[in-house]
Amino acid sequence: EIILAIPSASPKVTRDILKICNQTTCKLKILPGMYQLITEDVSVSKLRDVSIEDLLGRDPIKVDLESVRGFIEGKCIMVTGGGGSIGSELCRQIAKYKPSRLIIFDIYENNAYDIQQELKLNHPELNLTVLIGSVRNTSRIESVMKTYRPDVVYHAAAHKHVPLMEDSPNEAIKNNVFGTYKTARAADKFGVKRFVLISTDKAVNPTNIMGASKRMCEMIIQTFNRYSKTEYVAVRFGNVLGSNGSVIPLFKRQMAAGGPLTVTHPDIIRYFMTIPEAVSLVLEAGAFAKGGEIFVLDMGEPVKIADLAKNLIRLSGYTLGVDMDIKYTGLRPGEKLYEELLVKEEGIQKTENNLIYIGKPLEFNEVHFLSGLRELEEAAMNESLNVKQIVSEIVPTYHIRQEDLKRDEAVNKELRELGKISHEKPVMED
Missing domain, CATH: 1.10.220 (Annexin V; domain 1)
Structure with missing residues (x-):
């Protein structure tokens, strides 16, 4: 067993050390951070297993908290798709900045109920409104905006699973494209100050209908931004660790069932970021937007999915090829070997945060x-x-x-x- 006992090491140093340890057959453990060392007695029980996040390790993301606070505090904020992986984390972080009201709007009542109960417990002072409805329903979305007059709308409601949308392309269009169009139009009609679209790297040179639908969402907000007083922006990022339907929870379920872990292609790579990291950058990008931008988050180094699977097998105490196998199943419909965060024509422009860039929007008729x-x-x-x-x-x-x-x-x-x-x-x- 190897115990990594350098609690002051940065995530990058930790990652590099763990990569070396990973070449052995030893089980890995990691000592807690400095704060736990100071406030608690460290015993063997405080050692924790190494996580995938440790192996992906990147330095903590620094966010301009004051600009985010100034943007949200005292304002009415609405989050569509507020019960989803990204939407619910948006709600958690927004709640800390004391909005005058937080409106969660979602079609799925179970998700909406879960985040409602969590926020009630953790932020009893929060003026919280949880509403069920679809962004595809014009009268419903307009009625909500007319009643509550939100200052800022974060539009996270979307169908996101690439293979499922390949088989139901009309639903991708109805929900993603026209759900965005109707929500953006309602924002213009009822005086929303800023509209932030959650987009994806799959919108760049898309090979699937989900990515193409999100590119159309970006085109919609670019169009609205030219003619409306509302400031419309998009924030584009890659995969988030641990989101609903993402690869790590899938691997863990497959492992619990005895394997094998399924990977579509030995060379497939993806950019990864934790959900809280991605959302904190979304909030900061939204805070210093002026309208019309497509913000692109720096996702760090791309990761081979096969390496992710091998590392997870190792971290779980198994030996690849003996206790647990990896099975390659072939690329799924619409799936790329790698995702791009920008198309070449867009170029990039730096912002005050070196992890947030602005892509120059493509011109279109x-x-x-x-x-x-x-x-x-x-x-x-x-x-x-x-x-x-x-x-x-x-x-x-x-x-x-x-x-x-x-x-x-x-x-x-x-x-x-x-x-x-x-x-x-x-x-x-x-």
Whole structure:
């Protein structure tokens, strides 16, 4: 057993030491930080297992707390998708800065209930309003904004799972694109001062409908920003550790079931950040936005998913190939080997925080874009099988991979056949 007993070491130093330790077959433990050493007696029970976060170790993110406080304190803040992984962490951090009111808006009542109970317990003084509703429902979202008149809206409501959206592309369009459009329009109509869209690195040169839908969300807020008094901005970042449906919880479930751990490709890489880190940067970016920016978070070094799986196996006391295996399953529909945080044309501009950059927004024909949106909405509402092709005409950087195109054609052919069969069945009379 190796015990790392350098509590004052920075996360980067810790990571580098653990990488060396990881070459052995020893089990790894880590001593608590300096604060615990000062305030508590350190015994063997205080040693903790090394976590994936330790192996990814990066120096703590410094946030300009005063600019965030000045931006939020005393204001009415609304978070759509407030019960989700990112949305709920936004609510936790916003609650610390004493808003006049925090509105959580979510379609999923269980998620909304969980964060409501947590905030009531931890912030009994908070003026909290939790509302159930969909961003796709124009009258509902407008009614909420008309009643409460939020100063700032964080728009985190979205469908995010790439493979699921490949199979239900119309839902990605209805929820992500038109949910964003309706929420952004309501923000303009009822005098919201700033609208912050939570975006993703998958919006850059997208190969899947989820990424393409988020790129359209960015285009929507860029368009609104030109004509509205509301300041519209987007914040784009990569994968967050431990979010619902992310790779670490999946690996842990697979390990508990005896394995194997499934990785789509030996070379697939992703950028990772913890949820609190990402959200603190979102809040800071929102605080010094002027309108129209696409903020890009520095996600650190990319990580091989296969290495993540190997490390998790090691940290759990197993031996790869003996106690636990890794199985490579092939890239999923719409999945890239690597994600990009910027397209080349965007370039980057530094901000006061060296982990937050501003991408120069791409120019596009707004008239063509808005007319394309009308056609797209009609297609999605009519459950068209052609929606991905329509999106590719609106988003020039969206490229459907050949293997996904063939798969879609086969699926659509089957759906048409099923449709014919179901229409031939006699209608039962009462």
